[in-house]
Amino acid sequence: MxxxxxxxxxxxxxxxxxxxxxxxxxxxxxxxxxxTDQPASAINTVVRQDSITSLPVCDVKPGSIYDGDTIRVFCNGQEKKIRFACIDAPERKQEGGIESRDFLRTLLQRGGMKVRVDAVDTDRYGRTVAELWVDQGMGLELVQSKQASAGMVWGYEAYKSDCKSWEAIASTQADAQAQKVGIWASANPQPPWEWRKANK
Missing domain, CATH: 1.20.5 (Single alpha-helices involved in coiled-coils or other helix-helix interfaces)
Known part of the structure; x- marks a missing residue:
């Protein structure tokens, strides 16, 4: 026993x-x-580098970040004006416009002023419409999704058919709206396309 x-x-x-x-x-x-310092909805903004290494690496032209959705870059020695696909940023004179521009400047500076450009179209002004990817030391991340996550831009739903990463951008924007960050902290944020019509 x-x-x-x-x-x-x-x-x-x-x-x-x-x-x-x-x-x-x-x-x-x-x-x-x-x-993790990213919300679950932002998981798709970080990708394995080898999946997009075929995209050209371009240098952001110094002083060319005028607003939150347009920059100039040098790709293979050629200067290009880039209009960000999928999003619309507040205009510089609009509420949130300067903050949106400054957020983009900081984001690109942290990435060494280098971006990978995934062109999706050319607009009527001759600008390359593209999704942009930046590496801040955590792998390649979609610039537009980072902007949406911080509440610095609107997802441009009218052009979502041209946007490969629409779901990631819409999801991060929804998180920003729920948390009332950036432009969503305002009681009545005005989309840039409406602001432009009202201020022609």
Missing amino acids: ERITKAGIQLLALGIVVATVVLTQLKNQSTKTSN
């Missing part, structure tokens, strides 16, 4: 140790998953 009791106690102790180890590992995995 004494042997059975000792054996039972040893098995019970072993079971407790195993259970503790398993629970600790599960807790660590859960912590690693939740300790």
Whole structure:
């Protein structure tokens, strides 16, 4: 009887140790998953670098970031004016316009003033309409989605058919709206296309 009791106690102790180890590992995995500085909806904004390495790397022209959705770049020695696909930023004279521009400047500076350009169209002004990718040390991230996540731009729904990453942008914008960040902190934010019509 004494042997059975000792054996039972040893098995019970072993079971407790195993259970503790398993629970600790599960807790660590859960912590690693939740300790990300990006919302779950932004997962698609970070991609493996090898999936877009074929895109040209372009240098942002110094002093060319005039607003939140237009820049000039040098690609293979050629200067191009880029209109950001998928989004519309507040105009410079509009509420939030300067903040949107400054956010973009900071974002691109952190990426070494280099972007990967995924051209989707050419607009009526001859600008290259493109999705842009920047590497700030966490892998390549979609510039437009970063802007939407910070509440610095509107997703341009009228042109979403030309936008490969529309779902990621719409999702990050919804998060920004819910958190009332950037332009969404205003009680009545005015879309840029409406502001332009009213201020012709």
